[in-house]
Amino acid sequence: MSTINILIAGAGTTGLMLALRLARAGVPFRIIERNRGPGQAPAAIVAQALAIEFYQQIVLAEQLIEHGINLPSPFELSFPHDDHDDCLLEQLSALGVEVEWGVALQQVEQHRDHVAVTLVKNGLREVCEVGYLCGCEGARGVLRNQHDLTFPSDSDNPLFYVADVVVDGPQRTNVYLRADRHQLTLMAPVRSGMQRLVGTVAPELLAQQNLTFEDERAGAEHRLATTLGKAHWMSTYRVHQHVAEVFRACLMLPGACTPLLKASA
Ligand SMILES: Cc1cc2nc3c(=O)[nH]c(=O)nc-3n(C[C@H](O)[C@H](O)[C@H](O)COP(=O)(O)OP(=O)(O)OC[C@H]3O[C@@H](n4cnc5c(N)ncnc54)[C@H](O)[C@@H]3O)c2cc1C
Incomplete structure (x- = not known):
């Protein structure tokens, strides 16, 4: 059985950011990711002022601002998160840290002073004793599921759609927000020629299965x-x-699970 002081499970933005902070502090760790390589499609695009302040602390803010699209006030930066994660991976690589791609956290068992963890790569299992397990696996992680950290449902909240849509013409760098009595629509730049649309789903479409953008167009x-x-x-x-x-x-x-920590701490 191998021993790991800190294991970061998940190389999304949260896992990579945590890895970078630890690497810069000289703290040894391993970071695993079940996907076989970095993501290619951006989900998140907007970094708010507070996020930029965190980047300033690790001297990355200027690099991101240079590559992103500066949105009008209050300060926000449009910077697709696949590009952003590539930037964190580059920084880690320069410090000699590589993500272990294609390795999934499969099982977690907590003991008094450590966590027993089973990892899987290409069907092969590795059992490790871990000092601290950081479950940066996003909203539906193994750690959360196996420890029964479930949430009460509040599914009456409004249904939103989010889409990336081609828009021809000169690059738009503004954020547009339009609302009427029933619906709101927001448009913000992703990359040249591509805009992110976010809006509430039309009331008459709420019961429809398999909604597409054509329904909202x-x-x-x-x-x-x-x-x-x-x-x-x-x-x-x-x-x-x-x-x-x-x-x-x-x-x-941490990360997509942050509200858990705030609430329980
Ligand atoms: C459509 C969309 C638009 C968004 N827009 C914005 C925005 O504009 N601005 C903003 O700030 N936020 C936005 N968000 C939220 C933002 O994407 C999340 O808050 C952020 O991605 C959370 O990062 P994370 O690293 O915690 O989780 P994730 O990005 O979900 O990463 C988790 C990683 O863990 C890996 N993983 C999962 N299970 C395992 C396992 N068992 N073993 C190993 N690895 C595992 C996954 O493959 C994944 O790579 C958006 C989200 C969505 C879905």
Whole structure:
């Protein structure tokens, strides 16, 4: 059985950022990611002022601002998160740290002073004794599921859609927000020629299965007074506030799980 002082499970933005902070402090750790390489499609695009302040602390703010699109006040930066994660990976690599791609956290067992962890790579299992396990696995991680950190449902919240849509013409760097009595639509730049649309789903579409951007296109074009091109993808989501009931010492759930820590600490 191998021993690891700190294991970071998940190389999304949170895991990479934590890895960079530890690497710069000279603290040894391993970082694993179940995907076989970095993500190629941006989900998050907007970094708010507080996030930029954190980047300033690790001397990365200027590099991000240079590559991103500076949105009008209050200060926000449009910087697709796949590009952003590539930047963190580069920084880690320069410090001699590589993510272990294709390695998944499979099982977690907490003991009094350590965590027993099973990892899987290409079907092969590795059992490790871990001092601190940082579950940076996003919203539906093994750590959260196996420790029964479930959340009460508040599914009556409004349903939103989010889509990346081609918009021709000169690059737009503004954020547009339009609202009427029933719906709101927001448009912000992702990259040249590509805009992120976020909006509430039209009330008459709420019961419809398999919504596509075509269902929302006419309403969005009307509210934004713009002709929109091909939609690359669309997804729907609801905003929830989740609060966990328990906090356990050797297990950490940062990032997409941050509300857990705030609530339980
Ligand atoms: C459509 C969309 C738009 C968004 N827009 C914004 C925005 O504009 N601005 C903003 O600030 N936020 C935005 N967000 C939220 C933001 O993306 C998340 O807060 C952020 O990605 C959380 O990062 P994370 O590293 O905690 O989790 P994730 O990005 O989910 O990363 C978790 C990683 O862990 C890996 N993993 C999972 N399970 C295991 C396992 N068992 N073993 C090993 N690895 C595992 C996953 O493969 C993944 O790479 C958006 C989210 C979505 C879905």
